[in-house]
Amino acid sequence: MTRTVERVKRRGVGDDAADLVREAIFDGRFPPGAPLREVELAQQLGVSRGSVREGLAVLAREGLIRTGWHRPTTVIDIEPEDVEEVYALREALDGLAARTAQSRIGDSDVSHLLALVDRMAGETAGRGDATVLVHLDIAFHDTLYTIAANQRLTRAWQAVRSQIHLFQIRRVRDGYLPYRDSVVREHRQIIRSLQGADPQAVERMAREHVAAARQSLLASLRPDTR
Structure with a gap:
């Protein structure tokens, strides 16, 4: 044949x-x-x-x-224009992923997300390892896309995932303390929104999380914006 x-x-x-x-x-x-x-x-x-x-x-x-x-x-060099483009796309993707995941999430999914955040908290208890912390952050969002179970959405995320990973590492290395102080709190807020019944609220929370990351990284690239 x-x-x-x-x-x-x-x-x-x-x-x-x-x-x-x-x-x-x-x-x-x-x-x-x-x-x-x-x-x-x-x-x-x-x-x-x-x-x-x-x-x-x-x-x-x-x-x-x-x-x-x-x-x-x-x-690649990390230029402000690259950050604007990639994080604008990520904001739309993460918002849709969170909204979609909310309708499918189960107890085991919540437990897995909480375990990742607990590990983040362990890393932030001291100086921590910035690289490990970012790996956990990316793993959290990988899990959201897995829960959402939309293959095309996942492929869109994977197309920018490596750039986001690199950008986040730069963000953390330039501003570890602000990241440390927000990463656990913001991810716990996303989990609480996922457990709720308001799809607009969870999408808004996911978008705000990305917007905050974008502004933090841009501030480090453009010192005059601090």
């Missing part, structure tokens, strides 16, 4: 390379603007240049790096 579609491709070395470089970007080992050279990465990762090239293509699709003909491949 003639196949009309391609076989599912197994995860390859290029995907593994993308995971490792992405982690290094999030950890700050490759800061914004840093060059990413195929030869050096291949040596460091112990893989071929072809696998590195495949991995960098994944990161380019995620918006984490910039590349092109006759120009170096670099980690």
